[in-house]
Amino acid sequence: MSVFRGNSTAGPRIRLGRVGRRRVQTIVMTLSVLMAVASAVVAGALMVSASAPFDAAFAQQHGAQLTAQIDESATGADRIAATGHLPQVTASSGPYQTAQIDPPGPGGLDMQQSQTVVGRSAPTGGVDDIVLRSGRWATAPGEIVLSTDANSVGPDTTLGGTLKISPAADSPTLTIVGLASSITDSADGWVVPAEITALRAPGTPATAQMLYRFSTATTTAELNADRDAVAAALPAGAIVGAQSYLDVKLAADENTALFVPVMTAFGVLGLLMSVIIIASVVSGAVGAQIRRIGILKAIGLTPGQVVRAYLAQALVPSAVGAVVGVVLGNLLAMPLMGDAGQMYGGGSPGVPWWIDLAVPGAALGVVALAALVPALRAGRLRTIEALAVGRAPRSGRGQWAQRLAARLPLPRAVTLGLASPFARPVRSAALLAAVLFGTTAATFAIGLTSSASAVTTAREPGQSIPVSVFLASPGDPGSPASKSGGGAADPAKTLAVIQSQPGTADAIGQSQGVVTVAGGTGAIRVRLYQGHSSVEAFALISGRWFNGPGEVVVPTHFLDTTGHKVGDSITLVDQGVQVPARIVGEDFDPGNAGLVINTDMATLAAAQPTLHPDFYDVTLKPGTSVAGYVNGLRAALQSTSAHVDATQAGHLNPTVVAFDAMAVLLTLMLVSVAGLGVLNSVVLDTRERVHDLGVCKAIGMTPGQTVTQVLTSVAGAGLVGGAVGVPVGLALHDFVIPLVMRAAGSGTPAQVQNVYGVVELVLLAVGGVSIAVCGALLPAGWAAKARTATALRTE
């Protein structure tokens, strides 16, 4: 083969530019892609890991999209069964008769939590196949299969154990023959249908459970419509409760609902940043090397080779960033995915392999497109024009600006700098875009991270409570009776002791219960307070905290599910007793599927006259030592089974802590990449002006004046970018946060929405200018120090 012909298939490998050797640009490209890919991998992995196990199990077990509690006495079983043939319904199961039981807790303690028991002759039946975890299905009266998801019914929930159906001494008992689970948590236990009548407390209404799947049921609105269709086919008020599978799914990993949009936002921001940076680097390289391209084309380089050469320059550092980003994303995703991976016993917690391929693939595709545009420009460049560049004087762009600036009563170096951005509008626009986007992204990311941590704080409203007093052994109701033996401490006496203890400011009693809401939900948890509960009130989205009995505060998702709004009156059903209540506030409480009612304990007095607190949260007078107080109170309560605890600060969910840390890490990365992007733009900008700077130095410009000129030339873009970027980032945050919260099924409380401080905003605005100016210092110093003789040679 002739030495002159080269390898005709692969083509000569030509190094056109020197992008690879330009450290700042290479680092910036690599880092931006790395950051984008890492966040996107985490977001994708969370999204898949959160929904995939649930979705798979839901499909496999023919999960019920709607679990309805229907009042049997008002409707015949036939009519209930007929709802299974409604056009919307694709599959149904039931009706199964249900009963509420109230198994006693440790030491015979009344748990005040009724459990739903369903009469089913078989675990399968078209919809909601119950999965037996151990033991067998109930085949005879006196046997029960317990749900593994139930809130630990009774003191002994092991196979072969027995369960009393009420705290009464003569209560019948059931033998636990199996442990099983329903994907939608449709019951706390299952018995043979014949058993139900015996389990029903006298006077309680007879209810049946009906399980449905519908043709359209992907959103809460669709499910509500389906529910209404079922309700319309039944007598008014027959549906006493209905639970959506979406609520269960939401509860399955309430964290993920928040994590995914935030991580996605970081991924998108990172990718946009990568696009801006890479487009700017490649077009900068093309711009600076037009003559070189012209020469190479004149001696026979094809346009395709030119394009490929420039693409490669962007893709090599990007590919490195993508690979490292995938590794980092996998590492970061681990602590966040632990929760979801474990839940359904399936699948090893790890990032699915296809995400590890798809995310970097997509990122590199986008990056390649960003590089392709300027690379094509280089490819299309007419050789003659390319060769002419650098010899012929450039067109007189920005001359008006120079003329204007020259009139300003400022040192010449300053006015030269001020006008110079207008001479190269494209590059100046790139710099402006870098500062603007960088400031916007930094503002947005910092807000997002602050909001995420505000959410974490808002979910734990009791953080300010220093001391808690539990009437029975703490925390775990499934544990054996407390050391002092037998029963819980007397609430009234305990409260009297607490209140007489020096240092006590106030004591707020708390308990829990389960109610249903007429015409709405399935069993809903109620948080019951006694005393001035507003000190540990949840963050409010609208309305106010309750002031007394008959008023309730509910989370957003409750309002969505029931179709109520703040100010509405609702009816709570507790132990069969209807209790009227008015919704006075909407609180931020996304836990438990966003369905917890907060109210005064006295609200339920009509239904449960013996209701009393399980524990007291104690606030202290200023200056009281917590340790001293706890010791004193322990001594005073020693003879009872009450247990005094100093509240452990920071007992936060480790997943949430990991997420917050990650958000901070990604914000730092994003801010650094934004800074580096600005730096990169300034470096490119200054590089293009090296020759002119050399001329100025040759005619007597001092290094100080050179630095001044370079700095003032970027200060404008920095100021404008910063001044515009901050409000844009702020607006973006204020727009996105409610959407994110909505996606998580909640409204937005003020402390999550308004996270920016004035100082923060000023710093961010100044940050844009400082980054631009600091970024310019490097090339300015370089330009000032450069041998003028060398600079003058640059063309």
Added chain:
Amino acid sequence: MGNVIELEGVVKQYDSAGAPALGPLSLTVAEGEAVAITGPSGSGKSTLLNLVAGLDKPGEGRVSVGGLRIDGLGEKALARFRRERIGMVFQFFNLLDDLTVVDNILLPAQLAGSARGRAMERAAELMEVLGIAKHGRAYPGRLSGGERQRVAVARALINRPALLLADEPTGALDTASGNEVRQLLVDLHRSGQTVVLVTHDLALAESCAERTVQLVDGNIAVDRRNAEVVR
């Protein structure tokens, strides 16, 4: 009459391995003298000029201009030295394209902090003398090569430098424009301006300068007085 330029044992080496690009070389130029530096390409002419202008520093030797030792000066002092004592003219003009002719000419005065009024007077006077007065508001891109080089000369002279350095000032010009610039240099010299002119054009050297220094491989091969300067 004192010497404007005094070079003593000057050596300039770009890469440590090879022979020096210039020197060791000693040279003096008296006040009011016009000297042409000639020599083949790569012989070190531009290197010599850059050393005199303080754009580059010698590895060894002393460089004095107007009685000032410049080889040890810092960048800032060098910048001040250049704008006060040196005017430079380049082969490719090196005008700033986004400044008008008059702003280009004013620039060294403004960088030196001169009052705009007085600088304007001087610029107007120079533009008049150099025949570019009507182009004051124009941009360099519109001018012919010869006109651009005259703008460059005006810029070089705005601060009344003791020394005018020109590196191939006619190198990028056609014969007619080259002749204009040549005549300009002759006139300047006749008015008493000290001029050091780099050119490989022997005719230009003979016509503008009373003395020709010929470099070969970085050393002075010939240093001779020219015949009577051609008018």
